[in-house]
Amino acid sequence: MKNKLKVLRAEHNLTQxxxxxxxxxxxxxxxxxxxxxxxxSLVLAIKLARLFKTEIEExxxxxx
Amino acid sequence: MKNKLKVLRAEHNLTQxxxxxxxxxxxxxxxxxxxxxxxxSLVLAIKLARLFKTEIEExxxxxx
DNA sequence: TGACAATGTCAAGTTTATTTTACATTTTTT
DNA sequence: AAAAAATGTAAAATAAACTTGACATTGTCA
Numbered sequence: 462m463k464n465k466l467k468v469l470r471a472e473h474n475l476t477q478x479x480x481x482x483x484x485x486x487x488x489x490x491x492x493x494x495x496x497x498x499x500x501x502s503l504v505l506a507i508k509l510a511r512l513f514k515t516e517i518e519e520x521x522x523x524x525x
Numbered sequence: 526m527k528n529k530l531k532v533l534r535a536e537h538n539l540t541q542x543x544x545x546x547x548x549x550x551x552x553x554x555x556x557x558x559x560x561x562x563x564x565x566s567l568v569l570a571i572k573l574a575r576l577f578k579t580e581i582e583e584x585x586x587x588x589x
Numbered sequence: 590t591g592a593c594a595a596t597g598t599c600a601a602g603t604t605t606a607t608t609t610t611a612c613a614t615t616t617t618t619t
Numbered sequence: 620a621a622a623a624a625a626t627g628t629a630a631a632a633t634a635a636a637c638t639t640g641a642c643a644t645t646g647t648c649a
Contacts, residue, residue, distance in 0.1 A: 462568065476595060490637055492597065499636060502605080503570045504526065507587045517581050523571050540625060554607055556627065563606055566635080596645070606635070616625065 463522045467495045469513050484508040527586045531559045533577050548572040 470480050470491075477495070481488040486505060494501050500521070501509065510517045534544050534555075541559070545552040550569060558565050564585070565573065574581045 478595075486636095487638055488596090489598085489639085493637085496597075498598095500567050502636060503564050503567050503581075503585060504587060505636090506567045506570075507582065507585075508589060511589065517567075518571065521567060521571075523568060525572060525575065542625075550606095551608055552626090553609085553628085557607085560627075562628095566606065569606090590649105592647100592649085594645100594647075597643080599641085599643105601639090603638070604636080606633100608633075609631090611630095612628085614625100614627070616623100618623075619621085 462497075462500050464494065464497070464500075465520050465522075466491070466509070469515075469520060470495075473513065480512075483512055526561075526564050528558065528561070528564075529584050529586075530555070530573070533579075533584060534559075537577065544576075547576055 470477070475483070477491045478488045481491045484491075484505060485508070490501075490505075493499060500506075506517045506521060510520060513520065534541070539547070541555045542552050545555045548555075548569060549572070554565075554569075557563060564570075570581045570585060573584060577584065
């Protein structure tokens with residue numbers, strides 16, 4: 462799965478730390494997701510989509 | 526997190542087994558999600574939304 | 590240049606999602 | 620009512636998500 466987290470975060474002028482706090486995970490979790498180490502949980506994906514006022518699948522692209 | 530999986534599955538006339546195969550997980554995984562034992566992974570949530578031609582958040586309701 | 594903020598990364602540990610196997614209960618069909 | 624199908628559930632194992640702590644690299648800026 463690909464994702465546009467880094468771009469969205471940049472557009473919103475947030476550091477990994479700030480984003481992490483906003484969605485209640487660790488900074489390393491944000492970093493790992495941006496670096497495609499793993500995918501977020503459903504809850505985290507929802508929180509991110511809400512924060513960026515967009516759809517989950519606009520952020521996380523899964524080619525099934 | 527709440528979900529409408531059981532209802533959607535009923536509307537689509539699918540058994541847990543059939544749904545499980547369609548989204549490539551075990552029957553127990555479908556059962557556990559319906560029974561709210563845990564939430565699906567993001568990939569599984571996407572597969573389910575696609576199968577039912579709806580949005581993830583129409584199926585999985587998270588009150589943040 | 591030197592400090593400081595931000596990012597990348599690693600290891601070890603915890604929690605959660607998922608699998609397999611197996612069996613009991615409930616629902617549907619004959 | 621008996622057989623078969625569907626559902627519920629549980630234990631044990633594995634994988635994936637996430638944590639904390641620590642440290643190295645990179646970027647920014649006074």
